Amino acid sequence: MLSRYIFLVGTRYGISHRHSHLVSFISRLSTAGLIIGVGLLILVMSIMNGFDKELRENILGVMPQAAIYHRHAIEQPEQLIAELKKHPQVLAASPFVQLQGLLSHQKRVAPVNIFGIDAAQEHTTSKLPQFLPEGTLEKLASAEAAIIIGRGVAEKLNVQVADTISLIIPVEGNAAPKIKVVHVLEVLNTHTDIDNALALMAIDTAAELSGYPGQITGVRLKVDDLFAAPQVVRDIMQTLPADYYGSSWMRTHGGIYQSIHMSKNMVGMLLFLIIAIAAFNLVSTLIMVVVDKQGDIAILRTMGASTTEIMAIFMVQGGLIGLIGTSIGLVLGITLSYFVTPLVQLIERIFGVQYLQSDVYPITYLPSEIVAGDVAKVVITALLISFFVSLYPAWRASKIQPADALRYE
Incomplete structure (x- = not known):
């Protein structure tokens, strides 16, 4: 189990703004990338689920x-x-x-x-x-x-x-x-x-x-x-x-159904790549934090912290950033999924346009359905990616030797 000081130090490193300007900027950038990736992926999957539902319930509710x-x-x-x-x-x-x-x-x-x-x-x-x-x-x-x-x-x-x-x-x-x-x-x-x-x-x-x-x-x-x-x-x-x-x-309508699911899989894969890219930005953030905090790491080592505990501190930091980004992205994605249909309809009424024409698309409005299973997959995947990309920076931190780090302090 994590000792209390490991959790406190890791949390402080994760939410502290007392880094260099570059470290703080990259940290915010990686968090924003996670937020956008998770939010957009939940939104797009909800829209695709909406198309699937409309096909099953409306089109096939009228046609045989x-x-x-x-x-x-x-x-x-x-x-x-x-x-x-x-x-x-x-x-x-x-x-x-x-x-x-x-x-x-x-x-x-x-x-x-x-x-x-x-x-x-x-x-x-x-x-x-x-x-x-x-x-x-x-x-x-x-x-x-x-x-x-x-x-x-x-x-x-x-x-x-x-x-x-x-x-x-x-x-x-x-x-x-x-x-x-x-x-x-x-x-x-x-x-x-x-x-x-x-x-x-x-x-x-x-x-x-x-x-x-x-x-x-x-x-x-x-x-x-x-x-x-x-x-x-x-x-x-x-x-x-x-x-x-x-x-x-x-x-009669199997082609539409296959197209919807193929689009869902393709867009989902692309947006998962966005999450992966944002998570790898987390690697840069943590490595720069390791460089920025070499003195602190050396002091912790001289006070008796083991390599495992140093790794745990930076794993906590990476996990915290991933948790914050994923949580905000989750709220953003669910909110957008809930309001996307009336929002698009409002924009269509204001500007007198129709984005989905029935001679091109199977339905004439943008549907959305939030499926708990898809949301859970997105959240779990984002958290797992954040966890695994934190391993290398944490390992690098655990290899810092106190004498080398404190030589020029």
């Missing part, structure tokens, strides 16, 4: 986690849904009709991915009701010529709620496309890229436009584990006839 399709149409969806629910990892299933089409208003045209949904069952597999006013899906089911469009689609067409637009559905072969006049029931705003191409209709209306009245395109699944979705689809496909095929979110 997994889906089973038929090459033409499914005639008896109730029987298929009952069969799919028997899989132990399937929590819920709901029918849908999927179409590709165009929306036209005046001289503007926007391509859309249309989903015909069952208002009575959609809430079991989707978070759509959370993004719409209460009762909207029920109004959609009862209105034959109604449609819900994403905010991006509404901006492209320059339409608002209650405006009338034309829906164009292409038909295979040389037949003329189907055209239906619909009115905008609501504008969907999920703050994600799906707002740029998503449209919702009543399932019966969409089935009429698909050419298979009373039938559906597929069944949407909600699974207990997102990452097990591909395996769940494979398991189900082994029990269904050859006309069926399946898909999971890994095929």
Whole structure:
């Protein structure tokens, strides 16, 4: 255990300003480097975790986690849904009709991915009701010529709620496309890229436009584990006839997820290097303190201090500087992570800009989620680096001979 005087001397060396100006400057510089490195790393990892959360909860809360399709149409969806629910990892299933089409208003045209949904069952597999006013899906089911469009689609067409637009559905072969006049029931705003191409209709209306009245395109699944979705689809496909095929979110949005995690790992590695560089500045600080305090070290040695105790004094000093820098960086990082989303939104409102465009990024705002495990990794890594880089200066201090140090005092 550290004796009391070792701790007191090491602490005094660590927080004292009675060094040369150069030593004090480098000491502050190494501490500031640790603060900035730890704070920025916590902030960036929180932002990346925010993107990951938004992908899982918002994008995959609206788009299917997994889906089973038929090459033409499914005639008896109730029987298929009952069969799919028997899989132990399937929590819920709901029918849908999927179409590709165009929306036209005046001289503007926007391509859309249309989903015909069952208002009575959609809430079991989707978070759509959370993004719409209460009762909207029920109004959609009862209105034959109604449609819900994403905010991006509404901006492209320059339409608002209650405006009338034309829906164009292409038909295979040389037949003329189907055209239906619909009115905008609501504008969907999920703050994600799906707002740029998503449209919702009543399932019966969409089935009429698909050419298979009373039938559906597929069944949407909600699974207990997102990452097990591909395996769940494979398991189900082994029990269904050859006309069926399946898909999971890994095929539609897996690239975004991989990009987020790759960016998180790359940025994390770069910022860990910043922490390492700041910690190695600590080596310079401690070596200069050793040179500055040679006389003090020699006196301690003549008073009976062992080499181990001299090493311990400078290890305490290095650990204290690392602890102070890491602690302040921890507070700074958590504070920035907590306020970064409203702060960026405030700046966007003041200057009338939008940093994240939905046609480039998967979401339209800067999210943040503080994960305790990531914060703990950053803090522990910074403290360990600070500890290990203190070993060499402490060893150098322990090798100072009293006679050589005091010869010219």
